[in-house]
Amino acid sequence: MTNGQMPYKLATIDLGSNSFHMIVVQIDAFGQVTILDRLREPVRLGGGLDAKGNLSLEAQQRAVDCLRRFGERIRDFPSENVAAVGTNTLRLTKNSREFLHRAEAALGHPIAVISGREEARLIYLGVSHSLAKDQQGKRFVMDIGGGSTELIIGQGFEPLHLESLRMGCVSSTLAFFPDGKLVKACWDKAVTAALLELRPIKAAYRAIGWESATGASGTIRAVKKVIQQTGLAPYGITLEHMYRVRDMMIEAGHIDKLKLPGLSEERKPVFAGGLAVLIAVFEALKIDRMLVSDGALREGLVYDRLERYQHDDIRDKTVRAWQQRFQVDQGYATAVHLTALKLFNRCRDDWKLPSHLAELLGWAADLHELGLAVSHSSYHKHGGYLLEYADLPGFSNEEQRWLSVLVRTHRQKISSKLFGLLNAEDHQNALYLCVLLRLAVLLHRSHKEMAPRIERLRVGKNRVELRFADDIRAKKPLLLADLEREQVFLKAVKVELVF
Numbered sequence: 402m403t404n405g406q407m408p409y410k411l412a413t414i415d416l417g418s419n420s421f422h423m424i425v426v427q428i429d430a431f432g433q434v435t436i437l438d439r440l441r442e443p444v445r446l447g448g449g450l451d452a453k454g455n456l457s458l459e460a461q462q463r464a465v466d467c468l469r470r471f472g473e474r475i476r477d478f479p480s481e482n483v484a485a486v487g488t489n490t491l492r493l494t495k496n497s498r499e500f501l502h503r504a505e506a507a508l509g510h511p512i513a514v515i516s517g518r519e520e521a522r523l524i525y526l527g528v529s530h531s532l533a534k535d536q537q538g539k540r541f542v543m544d545i546g547g548g549s550t551e552l553i554i555g556q557g558f559e560p561l562h563l564e565s566l567r568m569g570c571v572s573s574t575l576a577f578f579p580d581g582k583l584v585k586a587c588w589d590k591a592v593t594a595a596l597l598e599l600r601p602i603k604a605a606y607r608a609i610g611w612e613s614a615t616g617a618s619g620t621i622r623a624v625k626k627v628i629q630q631t632g633l634a635p636y637g638i639t640l641e642h643m644y645r646v647r648d649m650m651i652e653a654g655h656i657d658k659l660k661l662p663g664l665s666e667e668r669k670p671v672f673a674g675g676l677a678v679l680i681a682v683f684e685a686l687k688i689d690r691m692l693v694s695d696g697a698l699r700e701g702l703v704y705d706r707l708e709r710y711q712h713d714d715i716r717d718k719t720v721r722a723w724q725q726r727f728q729v730d731q732g733y734a735t736a737v738h739l740t741a742l743k744l745f746n747r748c749r750d751d752w753k754l755p756s757h758l759a760e761l762l763g764w765a766a767d768l769h770e771l772g773l774a775v776s777h778s779s780y781h782k783h784g785g786y787l788l789e790y791a792d793l794p795g796f797s798n799e800e801q802r803w804l805s806v807l808v809r810t811h812r813q814k815i816s817s818k819l820f821g822l823l824n825a826e827d828h829q830n831a832l833y834l835c836v837l838l839r840l841a842v843l844l845h846r847s848h849k850e851m852a853p854r855i856e857r858l859r860v861g862k863n864r865v866e867l868r869f870a871d872d873i874r875a876k877k878p879l880l881l882a883d884l885e886r887e888q889v890f891l892k893a894v895k896v897e898l899v900f
Contacts, residue, residue, distance in 0.1 A: 410437070412475045413702035414468075414485035416504070416512065418447030418547025419571050419671055420619060421464070423471045424699045432711065434703055440474065442467045443667050447490045447547040447571035454495040461500050468507040476509060483510040484702045486797070488520050489548035489569065498824065513797035517565025520698060521551035522715075522794055525560040527701030528617050528694045538612030543682060544697060545620040545675050547571035550682070552602070554609055562609060563792075566598045570620045573674030581656035583673060588647060591674060595681030603685040614688050617697040620675030623668045625693045630663030638691045640683045643676060650676075705795070715795035716760075720767050723793075727774040729767070733848050738766040740852050741841035745834075748860045752833050761800065762834050765807035766841060772808075785809025789822075799823075803831070810835045811842055815894045836865060836896060843883050853877060865891075867900040 415422040425438040444467050449460020475483055491497050491514045505512050515523070524544045532540070539561070542553045548569040554562040577591035616625075616638065628634050628642045631649075646661070650673060653659040664672060682688065708714065724731050745759050772783030789805035796804070802822045809819055815835065820828045844852040857868035873880050888898045 410478065410482060411703060411706060412478055412483045413699040413706070414471060414483070414508070414512075415697075415699045415702070416446065416464070416468075416485065416487040416491060417444075417698075418488060418490040418549070418569060420444060420547070421446075421467050421471070422697075422699050423474070424703070425474065426703055428707065432707060434707070438474065440471060442470075445547075445571065445671075447569065448575065450490060450493065454493060456490070456494045456496055456500055461503065464500070465503050465507045468504050472507055472509040478510070480510045484706050485510055485512040486520075486523075486698070486702065487512055487514040488698075489517070489546060489565075489567070492517070492798070493548070513799055515797050516792055517549055517551065518563045518792040519794065519796070520546075520549070521553050521563040521565050522560050523701030523705060524551050524617060524698050525553040525555050525563075525701070526558065526704050527696035527698060528615055529555060529558045529696070530700065530704050531694045531696030532615065539610065541606075541611040541614040541686075541688070542617065542694075543614075543621070543691075544617045545570055545678050546618065547671070550678055552606065552682070554606065554611055562606070564602050564606075566602075568595050568598050568678050570671040570675030570678065573678055574671045575674070577677065578656075578673045583650045583654055583656060583659065585651050587673075588651065588677060591677035592681045592684070595678045596685055599681060599685040606686055614691040615694045616679075616691050617694045619668065620672070621679065621691070622693055623664060623672060624676060624679060626663035627661050628663075631661065636692070638679075638693070639689065640680065643680050643683065647676060647680065716764070716793075716800075719794045719796065720764050723768060723771065727771050729770055729773075730848070733845065734767045734770065736852070737769065737838075737841045737845050738763050740844055741766045741837055744837045744840060744858070747858045748833070748837065751860045752830075754830060754833060758830060758834060761803045762807070762838060765804050765811070765834070765838055768804065769808050769811045769838065769842060779813075781809055781812050785819075803827075806831055807834055807838055811838045814890060817894055832894060832896070836891065839887065839890075840865075840867075843887060844880075846880070846883060853880065863895055864897045864899065867898075869900070873900075 410425060410427055412423060412425045420441055420443045423440040424436055427435045427437055444463050446460055446464055449457040451457060485508060494500065497514065501512055525542050528542045529540065539554055539556050542555065544551045546569045548567065548571055550566045550568050552564045552566065553560050573591050573595070577594065578587050624643065625638055627646055628638060633642045633645055649661060650659060656669060659669065705715065724734065741762050742759060745754065745762055748754065768784065768788065770780065771787060772780035775783035785805045785808045788801055788808055793801055806819050806822055820831050823831055853873060854870040855867055856870040859866040884900050891898045
């Protein structure tokens with residue numbers, strides 16, 4: 402998406418717990434999407450987690466080899482035209498940063514880990530764009546992944562209720578169908594465990610209701626295909642159909658003896674766990690019939706990126722919604738935002754700041770007073786906590802950590818330990834952004850007056866020099882006191898402030 406032109410090609414990659422998917426699409430001048438290529442490999446990333454939550458070297462190597470092959474296909478793509486996301490397994494993996502360094506090198510593009518609810522939002526976006534536009538009423542959409550299951554109720558293209566539950570085809574199969582056993586006792590335990598996971602949300606979802614139910618991704622498509630090819634029904638999925646398939650599997654007794662029409666050898670190792678989860682969802686939510694969509698997370702990423710390009714970024718909407726929810730003074734926040742970006746633009750070349758960091762700085766400025774809704778005392782700490790742990794639609798986990806660090810360090814003493822939330826190579830840039838946000842806030846400390854005009858701004862690696870157009874010693878003694886205090890705070894992180 403360069404030079405203000407509509408992107409010719411866009412690639413999206415889903416690093417799922419069971420399979421990795423990539424689609425390459427072409428987008429014309431009218432925003433119409435045409436899929437040029439689809440790639441899928443069964444990496445079984447979720448099966449590589451050990452008891453301590455670390456990803457095994459074998460699983461990492463399978464993933465890296467797959468991403469290297471994907472990377473060959475999109476080697477010439479600019480990174481802004483590639484959206485790659487990791488889901489449940491990478492949310493759980495303790496050594497995810499170590500793996501992501503290898504994975505990004507293999508793919509040749511950045512990879513973001515997203516929250517469960519963000520995954521659900523993107524799934525709904527992908528599915529809703531694949532359905533008939535004239536379909537009225539609320540839609541129920543679900544996706545069973547390798548390690549998580551997303552349940553969404555929405556209308557049109559807007560998700561209204563989002564849940565991501567920690568149960569999936571890989572995790573359920575590993576937990577309840579050991580060594581390929583398919584006996585009835587295994588099924589009872591698997592379905593019961595899924596029903597327990599659904600218990601906290603089933604009453605609310607059933608009360609809301611929906612007019613249609615749609616499933617997405619590999620497990621549900623596989624269930625549909627088996628139902629069709631066993632002659633149970635020409636289309637759609639019902640509970641009765643799934644019970645019949647389950648009974649066939651119990652009769653086989655073991656995965657080695659299982660021969661279901663339509664079930665591929667690739668899907669067979671994780672099919673039982675996925676079917677058990679789907680049965681439980683139908684039972685808990687009283688679903689009569691479910692149709693199957695071609696859209697899923699990777700298609701949702703396409704439409705999400707398209708919306709960003711068309712200046713309808715969900716992240717901007719999220720920031721505005723949070724400002725309203727926490728009663729942030731939007732006029733003041735905007736003034737700090739504009740000043741922070743002016744400072745960024747004047748320092749960008751000397752500090753070699755990547756352009757995408759301007760967005761993060763702006764959003765941090767918009768939300769820096771967020772914590773005042775909790776308490777005036779140490780409000781920067783409250784704001785940082787909220788931004789680190791809340792669900793922020795549109796934002797990746799790493800973007801949320803950036804916002805949390807910047808808001809947490811925008812005033813008072815700067816704890817260098819906080820930068821440990823970010824990748825080591827980002828620490829210096831994070832410190833630069835921290836300095837810029839602190840200065841922007843300081844220059845607007847009164848909340849009412851215009852920021853004093855900076856006549857000259859020079860920066861070095863660990864130095865910031867300001868010259869004001871007016872004599873602040875005579876005209877702004879409070880600003881002078883603030884700057885002198887700021888000198889002390891910045892000196893503690895080895896940054897020299899001269900004015």
